[in-house]
Amino acid sequence: xxxxxxxxxxxxxxxxxxxxxxxxxxxxxxxxxxxxxxxxxxxxxxxxxxxxxxxxxxxxxxxxxxxxxxxxxxxxxxxxxxxxxxxxxxxxxxxxxxxxxxxxxxxxxxxxxxxxxxxxxxxxxxxxxxxxxxxxxxxxxxxxxxxxxxxxxxxxxxxxxxxxxxxxxxxxxxxxxxxxxxxxxxxxxxxxxxxxxxxxxxxxxxxxxxxxxxxxxxxxxxxxxxxxxxxxxxxxxxxxxxxxxxxxxxxxxxxxxxxxxxxxxxxxxxxxxxxxxxxxxxxxxxxxxxxxxxxxxxxxxxxxxxxxxxxxxxxxxxxxxxxxxxxxxxxxxxxxxxxxxxxxxxxxxxxxxxxxxxx
Amino acid sequence: xxxxxxxxxxxxxxxxxxxxxxxxxxxxxxxxxxxxxxxxxxxxxxxxxxxxxxxxxxxxxxxxxxxxxxxxxxxxxxxxxxxxxxxxxxxxxxxxxxxxxxxxxxxxxxxxxxxxxxxxxxxxxxxxxxxxxxxxxxxxxxxxxxxxx
Numbered sequence: 001x002x003x004x005x006x007x008x009x010x011x012x013x014x015x016x017x018x019x020x021x022x023x024x025x026x027x028x029x030x031x032x033x034x035x036x037x038x039x040x041x042x043x044x045x046x047x048x049x050x051x052x053x054x055x056x057x058x059x060x061x062x063x064x065x066x067x068x069x070x071x072x073x074x075x076x077x078x079x080x081x082x083x084x085x086x087x088x089x090x091x092x093x094x095x096x097x098x099x100x101x102x103x104x105x106x107x108x109x110x111x112x113x114x115x116x117x118x119x120x121x122x123x124x125x126x127x128x129x130x131x132x133x134x135x136x137x138x139x140x141x142x143x144x145x146x147x148x149x150x151x152x153x154x155x156x157x158x159x160x161x162x163x164x165x166x167x168x169x170x171x172x173x174x175x176x177x178x179x180x181x182x183x184x185x186x187x188x189x190x191x192x193x194x195x196x197x198x199x200x201x202x203x204x205x206x207x208x209x210x211x212x213x214x215x216x217x218x219x220x221x222x223x224x225x226x227x228x229x230x231x232x233x234x235x236x237x238x239x240x241x242x243x244x245x246x247x248x249x250x251x252x253x254x255x256x257x258x259x260x261x262x263x264x265x266x267x268x269x270x271x272x273x274x275x276x277x278x279x280x281x282x283x284x285x286x287x288x289x290x291x292x293x294x295x296x297x298x299x300x301x302x303x304x305x306x307x308x309x310x311x312x313x314x315x316x317x318x319x320x321x322x323x324x325x326x327x328x329x330x331x332x333x334x335x336x337x338x339x340x341x342x343x344x345x346x347x348x349x350x351x352x353x354x355x356x357x358x359x
Numbered sequence: 360x361x362x363x364x365x366x367x368x369x370x371x372x373x374x375x376x377x378x379x380x381x382x383x384x385x386x387x388x389x390x391x392x393x394x395x396x397x398x399x400x401x402x403x404x405x406x407x408x409x410x411x412x413x414x415x416x417x418x419x420x421x422x423x424x425x426x427x428x429x430x431x432x433x434x435x436x437x438x439x440x441x442x443x444x445x446x447x448x449x450x451x452x453x454x455x456x457x458x459x460x461x462x463x464x465x466x467x468x469x470x471x472x473x474x475x476x477x478x479x480x481x482x483x484x485x486x487x488x489x490x491x492x493x494x495x496x497x498x499x500x501x502x503x504x505x506x507x508x
Contacts, residue, residue: 035476039483047490051503212398212455230420293374293415293422295399306402306413317404326400329455 002027007340011040015118015344018354022347026340034335036328042358046318053313054080054288058152061305064320065356066147067107068298070099072320072356073152078232079294079305080154086284092156093234094275098166099143099151100233100296101264101271106135107299108257108264111351112187115254118348119196127183134176138169156281166272177265184258197251201334201346204248213330214323215301216256217350221248227297238270250349257351260299287313298323300351322356376413376424381446384414387425388449391416396423398449401459403467405431405492410444410467429469431492443470450475466491 005026011019019040025033048060061076062069074096081088109132116124136146142161143149151157161169187193203213208221218225219242226242228235243259245252288309295304301323308317327350334346379387391398396416404411408431416423432442448471450456457476463469465482468489487493 037478037481039485042483042485044485044490209397210454212453225420227420291376293399293402293413293424295422302399304400304415306400306415308404308406308411316406317402319400319402319404321400321402325458326455328458 004032009343009347013344015114015348016352017114018352020347020352020354020357022335022343024335024340024343029340031335031338031340031343034332036332038328038354038357040358041354045359046320049315049318051314054309054315055154055313057315057318058154059150061320062148062150062152064359065322065353067110067353068103068300068303068356069147070103070149070152071296071298071303073149074100074233075294075296075303075305076307076318077152077154078296079292079307080288080309081284082292082294083288083290083307083309084154084284084286086155086282088156089279089282090234090276091160091278092280094271095151095157095159095161095280096233097235097238097271098161098268098275099139099149099157101267102135102139104264104299105261106132106139107351108261109135111257111299111348112183112254115345115348116187118344119193121193124183124186131176131180131183134172138172141165142169153281155284156279158281160280163275166275170269170272173265173268177262180261184261187254187258193254194251196342196345197254197349198247198249200250200342201338201349202247202249203330203334205246207333208248208330211330211333212326213301214326215298215351216243216253216260217301217327217330219243220245220252220256222246225302227295227302230295232294232296234271234274237274238267240267240270250345253349287311288315300324300353300356301326303356320356320359322353322359324350324353324357327352328357374422374424376426378426378428381427381429384425384427384449385447385452388414388452391423392452394418398453398456398459401449401456401463403463403469403491405467410469410492412446412463412469414449443468445470445472447472448474465489468492 007024009022009024010016011021021037023035024031062073064072109128113125113128140146143151143159151159203221205222208218224242224244243256245256289311291308293306304321306319309315331350396418399415399417402413410429412427414425429444448460460471460474461478461482487495
């Protein structure tokens with residue numbers, strides 16, 4: 001038996017856009033155990049409920065993450081609206097879907113670029129981000145922001161998109177989707193990409209479920225679970241099926257995200273056609289009293305917002321469970337037995353978002 | 360842009376959460392495990408002189424919740440003679456619970472017995488020890504919330 005060596009991986013590593021630390025216990029080139037450490041950038045945003053009132057916390061929620069900022073804000077609003085029994089106008093519900101799906105597309109394109117970069121495939125990385133830039137342009141035109149949308153609001157949304165603008169966006173998305181196809185084909189068919197991803201970091205179906213994995217990590221192992229099926233916003237009025245693969249390896253996780261891009265384009269098209277006329281918000285007065293746990297589907301998986309209020313303008317507790325937090329136990333599991341050289345790629349395939357996790 | 364008025368109503372709990380005693384926790388965890396449920400999250404809240412721990416489970420999009428309420432020991436303010444509230448860990452049944460339990464241990468100061476992977480206070484790096492249950496942190500918040508004259 002070879003001697004065991006502990007190799008520190010992160011918090012600063014070329015493949016990590018954000019700091020997470022792993023102690024990798026290795027025997028020769030095989031990882032036998034991985035011990036994660038987080039908390040390097042813990043911000044304590046949940047504690048802010050004690051000095052920011054429940055309306056102001058919408059802005060804080062949006063700033064938890066720079067990638068899925070809108071979905072964070074929207075999920076927080078959804079939790080408060082449920083506690084306060086606020087009915088959000090249908091137009092606002094559809095607008096929330098459009099911005100959520102634009103967030104998903106730009107997040108997945110960001111991830112595809114990072115994945116290509118980790119494989120040393122620089123041109124693929126640049127093409128992915130070039131397309132992502134056009135999605136960010138649409139977000140900027142419709143909300144005024146590229147990172148923080150500032151559109152989420154308790155009782156609806158802050159910005160409207162005119163129907164003519166929605167048609168124009170639809171045409172632009174058609175072009176973007178056409179441009180994306182050859183790039184997606186490279187991710188799916190290219191020999192060098194497959195060589196690094198197929199059969200690497202395999203997560204069996206039973207383990208993915210038992211270890212509490214969420215999002216593409218779970219669906220790539222053959223489990224049909226997508227929180228959009230809960231029907232929040234107006235997802236229950238749109239036609240879509242969760243994207244599922246069965247191999248459970250890094251390649252399957254990549255394919256799930258690539259196929260989800262197509263699904264998101266389709267959802268935006270459906271929402272643009274079905275979006276009703278009408279108000280985009282309702283006035284909300286009073287203070288929340290009660291508790292609720294809102295669950296929505298972010299690009300990385302299920303996010304949970306637990307709010308507890310007592311009729312005061314300050315919440316008693318806000319707890320955010322992010323998808324990356326839920327995927328850490330599964331990551332620890334798939335790193336056991338892998339080659340040391342595959343660690344960066346495996347870590348990347350959970351699409352880690354540490355700023356979310358550290359909130 | 361039209362705006363409708365919708366005034367907030369009184370208390371509304373949309374998800375059923377069953378309150379159980381701390382001694383029943385492991386039995387419930389076993390029951391959820393046997394029922395092939397998934398652990399969604401464990402959340403803690405400090406409400407007055409008690410801790411509320413909410414355990415959320417899911418099976419095919421159906422939510423199930425249990426809540427354990429434990430007292431904060433009355434002489435907890437005395438650092439030298441501190442009684443640490445304790446609870447059993449459910450990481451025997453749901454291994455992924457170790458993350459949530461370590462987080463709660465460090466933010467609230469609750470000890471979990473039988474924790475599968477115990478970071479022993481090294482999970483988070485915080486300015487205050489147990490910031491969600493720390494008189495020093497609360498004092499700072501009181502100062503911020505007090506209106507300036």
